[in-house]
Amino acid sequence: QVQVVESGGGSVQAGGSLRLSCEASGLTDSRAYMGWFRQAPGKEREGVAVIYTGGGIPSYADSVQGRFTISRDNAKNTVYLQMNSLKPEDTAMYYCAADPWVVAGRRLAKDGYKYWGQGTQVTVSS
DSSP states (O other): OOEEEEEOOEEEETTOOEEEEEEEEOOSSSOOEEEEEEEOTTSOOEEEEEEETTSOOOEEOTTTTTTEEEEEEGGGTEEEEEEOSOOGGGOEEEEEEEESOOOTTOTTSGGGOSEEOOOEEEEEEO
């Protein structure tokens, strides 16, 4: 059974930083696409960043490019999202998703992923 568990959310003032963690267990293949998504109240869930645990260059949404960094620790089956220069508009529930394969062009799309965590709240105050 695949489990995806996020941690590290919280409240921070604008300009601050947070680091989210996501541990995925139970995947039959250690190589997987792992993405971070977020959903603010009344808005659609949107892709933030994605990384392939088998290597390659991560992808980012334009809104977070240069401020957020996704990284991986394969030994711990864990992916991190370092969020710097946070803005009030970054406030959302952040979700981690995993899937052994996501077709190119869909890797920041929520319908590309089979396994999801429960989410962790990030609140940025002005």
